[in-house]
Amino acid sequence: MSLAGKRILIAKPGLDGHDVGAKIIALALRDAGAEVIYTGLRKSPQYIARVAVEEDVDAVGLSILSGSHVDLVRDTVRHLREAQGGNIKIFVGGTIPQEDVEPLMTSGAAGVFNASQRIEDVVAEVGRLLDDA
Amino acid sequence: MPESQAGVLDATARRELAREISRLARASAQSVLRAAPVPMVPPARRIGFTGPPGVGKSTLVGKLVERRAAQGVSVGVLAIDPASPYSKGAILGDRIRMDQASGDPRVFMRSVSSRDSQDGMCNNVADILCAMEAHHFDELVLETVGVGQAEHAVKALVDTVVLLMQPETGDAIQALKAGILEVADIIVVSKSDLHGAPKMREVLASTVRFGAQRAVGWTVPVLGVSVETGKGLDELEAALTAHAAWVAANRTAAETQARRACYRVQDLVLRRLDDQLSALSPADYERPVAELYQRVLEGLRQT
Amino acid sequence: MNKPHTELAEPNQPSLKTPSGIEAPEVATADMVHPEGIGAPGEYPFTRGIFDNGYRGRLWTFRQYSGFGSAEETNERYKFLINQGQTGLSVALDLPTQCGYDPTDPMASSEVGKVGVPIATLADAEILFDGLDLAKLSTSFTINGTAAIIYAMYLAVADKRGIPRAKLTGTIQNDILKEYVARGTWIFPVRPSMRLIADSVMYSNEQTPRFNPISIAGAHVRDAGCTAVEEMAYTLANAFAYVDELVRRGGDPNAFAKRLSFFFYVHMDFFEEICKFRAARRYWAKQLKARYGVTDDKALMFRFGVVCGGSSLTAEQPYNNIVRVGIENMAAVFGGAQSIFTCAFDEAFQIPTETSAEIALRTQQIVAYESGISRTVDPLGGSYYVEWLTDRMEEEMEKVMAEIDEYGGTVQAIEDGYLQMRIARRALERKLDTDKGDRVVVGVNHFRHEEERNELGEVFRMNPEAVKTVVERYHHVKATRDNAAVERTLAALAAAAATDDVNLMPLLVDCCHAYATVGEMVDTLKREWGEFEEPVRL
Numbered sequence: 022m023s024l025a026g027k028r029i030l031i032a033k034p035g036l037d038g039h040d041v042g043a044k045i046i047a048l049a050l051r052d053a054g055a056e057v058i059y060t061g062l063r064k065s066p067q068y069i070a071r072v073a074v075e076e077d078v079d080a081v082g083l084s085i086l087s088g089s090h091v092d093l094v095r096d097t098v099r100h101l102r103e104a105q106g107g108n109i110k111i112f113v114g115g116t117i118p119q120e121d122v123e124p125l126m127t128s129g130a131a132g133v134f135n136a137s138q139r140i141e142d143v144v145a146e147v148g149r150l151l152d153d154a
Numbered sequence: 155m156p157e158s159q160a161g162v163l164d165a166t167a168r169r170e171l172a173r174e175i176s177r178l179a180r181a182s183a184q185s186v187l188r189a190a191p192v193p194m195v196p197p198a199r200r201i202g203f204t205g206p207p208g209v210g211k212s213t214l215v216g217k218l219v220e221r222r223a224a225q226g227v228s229v230g231v232l233a234i235d236p237a238s239p240y241s242k243g244a245i246l247g248d249r250i251r252m253d254q255a256s257g258d259p260r261v262f263m264r265s266v267s268s269r270d271s272q273d274g275m276c277n278n279v280a281d282i283l284c285a286m287e288a289h290h291f292d293e294l295v296l297e298t299v300g301v302g303q304a305e306h307a308v309k310a311l312v313d314t315v316v317l318l319m320q321p322e323t324g325d326a327i328q329a330l331k332a333g334i335l336e337v338a339d340i341i342v343v344s345k346s347d348l349h350g351a352p353k354m355r356e357v358l359a360s361t362v363r364f365g366a367q368r369a370v371g372w373t374v375p376v377l378g379v380s381v382e383t384g385k386g387l388d389e390l391e392a393a394l395t396a397h398a399a400w401v402a403a404n405r406t407a408a409e410t411q412a413r414r415a416c417y418r419v420q421d422l423v424l425r426r427l428d429d430q431l432s433a434l435s436p437a438d439y440e441r442p443v444a445e446l447y448q449r450v451l452e453g454l455r456q457t
Numbered sequence: 458m459n460k461p462h463t464e465l466a467e468p469n470q471p472s473l474k475t476p477s478g479i480e481a482p483e484v485a486t487a488d489m490v491h492p493e494g495i496g497a498p499g500e501y502p503f504t505r506g507i508f509d510n511g512y513r514g515r516l517w518t519f520r521q522y523s524g525f526g527s528a529e530e531t532n533e534r535y536k537f538l539i540n541q542g543q544t545g546l547s548v549a550l551d552l553p554t555q556c557g558y559d560p561t562d563p564m565a566s567s568e569v570g571k572v573g574v575p576i577a578t579l580a581d582a583e584i585l586f587d588g589l590d591l592a593k594l595s596t597s598f599t600i601n602g603t604a605a606i607i608y609a610m611y612l613a614v615a616d617k618r619g620i621p622r623a624k625l626t627g628t629i630q631n632d633i634l635k636e637y638v639a640r641g642t643w644i645f646p647v648r649p650s651m652r653l654i655a656d657s658v659m660y661s662n663e664q665t666p667r668f669n670p671i672s673i674a675g676a677h678v679r680d681a682g683c684t685a686v687e688e689m690a691y692t693l694a695n696a697f698a699y700v701d702e703l704v705r706r707g708g709d710p711n712a713f714a715k716r717l718s719f720f721f722y723v724h725m726d727f728f729e730e731i732c733k734f735r736a737a738r739r740y741w742a743k744q745l746k747a748r749y750g751v752t753d754d755k756a757l758m759f760r761f762g763v764v765c766g767g768s769s770l771t772a773e774q775p776y777n778n779i780v781r782v783g784i785e786n787m788a789a790v791f792g793g794a795q796s797i798f799t800c801a802f803d804e805a806f807q808i809p810t811e812t813s814a815e816i817a818l819r820t821q822q823i824v825a826y827e828s829g830i831s832r833t834v835d836p837l838g839g840s841y842y843v844e845w846l847t848d849r850m851e852e853e854m855e856k857v858m859a860e861i862d863e864y865g866g867t868v869q870a871i872e873d874g875y876l877q878m879r880i881a882r883r884a885l886e887r888k889l890d891t892d893k894g895d896r897v898v899v900g901v902n903h904f905r906h907e908e909e910r911n912e913l914g915e916v917f918r919m920n921p922e923a924v925k926t927v928v929e930r931y932h933h934v935k936a937t938r939d940n941a942a943v944e945r946t947l948a949a950l951a952a953a954a955a956t957d958d959v960n961l962m963p964l965l966v967d968c969c970h971a972y973a974t975v976g977e978m979v980d981t982l983k984r985e986w987g988e989f990e991e992p993v994r995l
Contacts (some may be wrong), residue, residue: 023484025182025242025465036552036568038641041681044881045888050995051243056267061250061991063556070248074165075256075264087552088808092567105169116328116806136279137773139892140885149909208873213990250993273782344498 023053024148028078032060032069034097038081042114042136046082049140050147066093070100073109079151080110080131090117090125098129110150114143160226161291162259163196169261174361175232179266183425186278197288197410198230199398202296204310205318207236213381214318215297216252221387222293223258230291231255231263232283234276234298259290262291273307275300277425280311280418309337310417313410314397315382316340316390319358321350335362338374340393346378346386372400387422426454461879465594468897470901475729476896477684479849485841487788491848495508498834502693502742504735504847506793507758513835517789518796519821520545520762522595527923531574535589537811539817545595545627547798547898547966548585550607555605555642557979560927563843569924573599577927578726578972583617584608592620596627597796602644604631605657606978609952609965628669628718628762631657634695637871637989638830639677639880644979647872649954649986651702653961655880657688658703660962671699674720680767685733686850688721690857691876693737693744694867700749710749721761723785728846731837734792735760736850766800774900778802786824793839797821813835852860874992877964931974938972946971947981954985 031047036042040062044109047057058076060069073081081101085093094113101109110131117125122133134143163171181189203211212233219229231252237244246265249256266276275298276282276436288293296348308315317338335341341362355376360453362374375393379386431454438446476478482489496502498776499509508514519542535546550573553565559577560569569575589615599825600607604895608629615625633650636643643650654671663668675683675692696717702923703713738759747749765785770778777800789797799887801809809817825831837843861867861876870876885889890896897903946968953959968978 028176035720036558036564036642038552038636038643039681040641041639041881042886045682045885047245048885051245051995054243055235055386056244056246058249058265059993059995061253065564065641069351071168072256074169075262076246076249077176077264082830087568088571089567096567103165105165119807135768135772137771138523141892143918245995247993247995250991253990 023025023049024053024144024151025149027055027080027151028058028076029055029077029147030058030069030073030076030081031084031098032064032072032081033062033067033084033087034064034143035064035087035089037085037089037115037129039086040084042086043082043084045140046084049144050082053144054149063085066096067100069097070104070106073101074104074106077127078109080112080147082112082114082147084113085113085117088116090115091121091128092132095128112147112150114115148150161262161289161452163262163289167254167289168262171286171289172264175264175266177271178282178285181278181281181349183422186281193288195284197407198278198291200296200312200314201293202285202298202312202315202371203318203395204305204308205344206320207299209318209320210381211297211299211318212249214342214344214379215295216394217381217384217387218390219252219261219295220255220258221265221391223255223260226260227292228260228290229255229262229293229295230286231261231295231297232279232286232290233265233419234268234274234296235265236274236299237250237267237269243269244247250367255386262286262289268299276309276419278421279307280378280414280421283311284452305334305337307417310413313401313405314339314394316342316394318344319343319354320344321354337380337399338362339372340390341374341376342386342390343376343378345380347380347383347434348452369452373395423454430454442445458958461976468894468903471897472895476724476726477686477729477848477853479846479853480727481552482842482845485845488837489845490841495838498677499902501746501757503758504739505835505838506649507738507760509834511793512790512831513834516825516831517622517794518545518595518762519543519818519825520547520796520798520852522974527926528574528576528581529926530923532585532587532589536744538610538814538818539589539594541815542820542822545597545796546589547597548599550600551575552642553604554607554975555600557606557644557975557983559974559976560924560931560977569927572765575927576607576610577931577974577976578938579610579613579969580662580930580972581615581927581933582969584612586614589941591615591618592624596625598627600628601633601640602631602642602650603975603979604629604633606969606975608657608661609962609969611735612664612966613969616966622664623666625665625834626667626670629657629752630674630720631671632674632696632720634867634871635674635677635692638691638876639681643989643991645982645986646989647868648983650989651698651868652957653982654699655702655706655708656960656962658699658713658716659706659708660960662708662716664962666716669718671716672718672720673699673835676720676722676764676767678880679724680720681880682768682887683722683880684883685726685729686853687857687880687883689737690854691863691867692719692721693741693854694858694861696741697744697748698867700745704749709755710745710751711756714745714751715753715758716762718757719761720926721763721803722767722769723763723765723789723792724767725781725785727784727788728843729850730788731791732843732846732850734789734794736854736932737841738793738849738852740851760795762796762798763792763794763866764798764800765789766804770800770802770805771898772806773900775802775805777900778805779820783824786820787828788832790824790830791835793835811926818947872992874994877992878994934972935974942971943973943977945967947973948978950978951981951985954982989991 029050031043047059053055067093112132113130114134117133203215205211222229235246244267249265255261268276269276315337341358343351359376377386377389431452463717483512495504498505526987551570556578558565560575658670659667673696678691679688723945741759742757745757766781782799799820801813801817803813861870950964953961953964
C-alpha cells in the first residue's frame with residue numbers, strides 16, 4: 022500500500038499521555054510514503070482542527086486512550102467544519118469499546134481502529150478510505 | 155511595529171492558502187511555467203533559519219514567532235523537513251516545537267517535505283513564498299535543514315539568513331569546510347547554556363571577522379541563545395532589526411528581485427534537466443556524449 | 458471496522474530467544490552458574506531476596522488499583538474492597554488532577570473522573586478517605602506531575618483528623634522522569650521537576666518515615682513496548698538520576714535510599730520476568746555500594762511492587778487474561794515482589810466491573826494460599842537456568858545503561874527526546890513481530906476463531922452525576938474558603954519556588970490547608986518554572 026503524496030495529521034487530543042500507539046502509526050504511515058505531522062500530547066480539538074487545515078492534510082488520526090473519545094471526536098469534527106476543513110477524514114484509534122464504534126462513525130469518524138489490528142491492515146484501510154475521497 | 159490586520163487570516167483565507175501551498179509543492183516545472191505569472195505584491199520581510207538537524211531551529215523559530223506575534227506582527231512560517239530516502243514519506247516534526255506560537259491568529263504555519271529535491275528545499279519554494287506574501291504577512295520565516303546546497307538557496311530567497319550551530323559538536327568545522335558561514339548574516343550558537351558554548355562563539359566570531367560579509371560592510375554578529383531560559387532572544391531580535399536596516403540601506407528592491415528570479419529560473423531548469431536525465435536508459439548511455447547532450451538540450455526546449 | 462485478521466497457522470515452536478533477545482540454552486548445566494555463588498536470602502547483594510525468611514515473615518501486599526467518578530463513589534468502592542480482604546489502597550486519580558488542571562479548566566473538559574478520582578481541593582481528599590483508618594491502611598497514589606501536591610493533601614487530611622504523620626504508610630509514585638518518556642503527565646521542565654521530587658523525598662523522610670515518597674517505575678516504558686531488559690535499565694538509570702539529585706541537595710544515601718522503592722510490570726515470559734527482578738535487585742545493591750558508598754543493608758535493598766497484566770492482556774478472548782495474570786502473579790512471587798497488583802481480565806478495554814475486580818483479587822489469594830509457592834524462600838534459587846539467566850539479564854541491563862551514559866545521561870536523553878524515540882521504535886518492532894505472528898499472542902495472532910467478538914456481560918458506565926458533584930463542590934469550596942489565606946499561602950509558595958534552596962513541601966501543605974486548588978498551586982509554580990516543551994523525534 023502506498024500513501025505517497027498523502028498528508029496525515031496524527032493528534033493526541035485531551036490529557037491522555039499514552040503516545041506510543043500514535044507514534045507507531047505515525048512511523049508506519051511514513052513508511053507507507055505519507056507525509057505525517059504529529060502534534061504531541063495534550064492538544065485541544067480546536068488546535069487540532071487549525072493545524073489540520075493549515076497543513077492541508079487529507080486525514081486526521083486521533084489517538085485516545087482515556088475513555089473520552091466520544092466527546093473529543095465530536096468536538097474535533099465540529100471545529101474542523103468551522104475551520105472549513107469538513108472534507109478532512111477523521112480516524113480514531115485507542116481503547117474504543119465495540120459499542121462506541123457506531124456512535125463515533127455517526128458523529129463523523131471515517132474509521133475506528135484498535136490496538137490488536139495489524140498495522141498493515143490499518144494502513145491499507147486508511148489508504149482505501151482516502152482513495153474514496 | 156503598528157498593530158494591523160494585515161496577515162491575520164480568517165478561516166477561508168487560511169484554508170485557501172494551505173491548499174495553494176499544497177498545489178505548488180506538488181506542481182511540475184511545466185505546470186508552473188504554464189501558469190499565469192504571480193501578481194506582484196509588496197514583499198514581506200523574509201528571514202531564513204538554517205542549520206544542522208537537532209540544533210534547535212524549530213524551537214527557536216517558535217519562540218521568536220511567539221514574541222513577534224505578541225508584538226502585533228503577523229508571521230507566515232514555512233518549515234521544510236527532509237523526506238525519508240526509503241519511502242519518500244516524512245515525519246514533519248517541526249510544528250510541535252513551535253507549538254506556543256502556532257495557535258496565534260497572527261501566525262500561519264506550514265510544514266512541507268523536501269521530497270526529492272536536490273537542494274533541501276521543496277519544489278517551487280519561491281512560488282510558495284510569493285503565495286504567502288500575497289496574504290500580506292509582515293514577516294515570512296523560512297526554516298530549512300542545512301544540507302550543503304540549502305544554505306545557498308536560502309540566501310537567494312530571504313533577506314536575512316540566521317545560521318544555527320550547537321556547541322560541542324563538529325558543526326563549526328563542518329560549516330567551515332562547506333563554506334556555510336559565508337552565507338550567514340547572523341550566527342546563533344544554540345543551547346548556549348551548554349558547556350563549550352562560549353568557546354564556540356569565540357572561534358566563530360574570529361572566523362567571520364575575515365569573511366565575505368565583511369567585504370560588503372556588514373559585521374556578522376555571533377550570538378548565544380538559550381530558548382529554555384530565553385537568554386539571548388532580545389539580542390537576536392535586535393540583530394534582526396539591525397540587519398533589516400542594513401538591507402534597506404544597502405540592497406535595492408531590484409537587486410533582491412533579480413536574485414529571486416534567478417533562483418526560480420535555475421530551480422526550474424535544474425528540475426527539467428533532472429527529468430531529462432532520469433528519462434535516459436542505461437542503453438542510451440552507450441551513445442556518444444555529444445549526442446546525449448544534444449538530446450537533453452532538445453528535451454529542455456520542449457516546454 | 459475492527460475487521461479480524463485472517464487466521465494464522467499454528468506456530469511451529471515457541472521462540473528460542475527470550476523477548477529481550479537472549480539465546481536460551483537447550484539445557485542449563487552446572488558450569489553455567491556464577492562461580493562466586495549466589496549468597497543467601499536477606500544478604501548482600503540480595504540476589505535471592507531482601508528478607509532472610511522470604512514471605513514467611515510477611516506476605517506481599519495485595520494492592521488493587523481503583524478510583525473513578527467522584528470522591529464519594531471511590532470512597533464507597535474502597536470500603537467494599539477492604540471488606541473483601543484487601544490490605545492496601547491504591548488511588549487512581551483522573552487526568553486533570555494528574556496534569557494539574559482544575560475540573561472547570563477548558564483543558565479538563567470531558568476528562569473529569571474518567572480514569573480516576575478527581576482531587577481538586579482538600580474537600581475532595583477529606584471525602585475520599587472518610588471513614589478509612591489512615592493510621593492502619595497503606596495508601597498508594599499513582600501520581601507524578603502533581604505528586605508533591607497530592608502528598609501534601611494526604612498530610613493535610615491526616616492533620617485535620619488528628620492522625621500523627623509518623624503513622625502514615627503508603628507510596629506516592631512521584632517518578633517524573635518516566636512521565637516524560639512514556640506516560641505523559643509531565644507539567645514543568647525536567648530540572649525544576651527533579652527539585653520538587655527531591656523536596657518531597659527529603660520532607661517525607663523527616664515527617665513520614667514509614668511512607669515511600671517515590672516509586673521509580675519501569676512499568677510504563679515496558680507497557681509502551683520495551684523489553685524486560687530495557688525496562689530495568691531505563692528505570693535504574695532514572696533511579697540513579699534521583700539519587701544524584703538527592704545527594705547534590707545534601708541527602709544522605711544511607712538514609713534516603715531506605716525509602717526508595719520501585720514499580721514494574723510483569724509480562725508473560727515467565728523466567729525472564731523472574732530473573733529481571735533478581736538481576737536488578739543485585740545490580741542496585743552493588744551500584745549503591747560502589748558509586749555512593751552506601752553501607753547500611755536496609756538502604757541497599759531493592760524493594761518493588763508490580764502490576765500483572767498491562768499490555769500483555771488482550772481484548773480478544775478476554776477470559777484468557779485470567780490465566781495470564783495467574784502466571785504473571787507467580788513470576789512476581791518467584792521474583793520476590795513486596796506488593797502485587799493483578800489486573801482484571803477486562804482491563805484491556807474498560808474500567809473493571811466488580812466481578813472482574815474480584816477475580817483479580819482472588820487470583821492473588823489462590824497464589825498466596827493454595828499454591829504453596831511462597832512457603833520456601835526463593836525456591837528457584839540455584840536452578841542452573843534461573844541463575845544463568847539472572848547473570849545474562851544483569852549484563853544486558855548494564856549494556857543498555859552504558860548506552861544512555863554514552864548519550865550524556867538519562868536527563869539529557871529525555872530532554873532531547875532520544876529515549877522516547879528509542880521506545881517508539883522498539884514498540885513498532887514489537888507490534889510488527891506480533892502482526893507477523895513471530896511473537897505468539899494466543900487468541901490474537903494464533904488460535905482465534907473467525908469473526909470473533911467479545912462476549913462480555915457487564916460493562917461499567919460512568920455516573921454522569923459524579924462530574925456534577927465534583928464541579929459543584931469545587932465552586933462551593935472557592936466561594937466559602939478564606940481567600941486571603943489562599944493568596945497568602947500561594948504567594949509564599951511562589952517566593953520559595955523562585956529560590957533553589959527552600960523545601961517547598963511545608964508551603965504546599967499550607968496551601969492545601971487553606972483549600973487552594975491543585976490548579977492554583979500548579980499555575981503558581983508554572984509562572985516560576987515554565988512548562989516542559991515536548992521534544993518529538995521519531
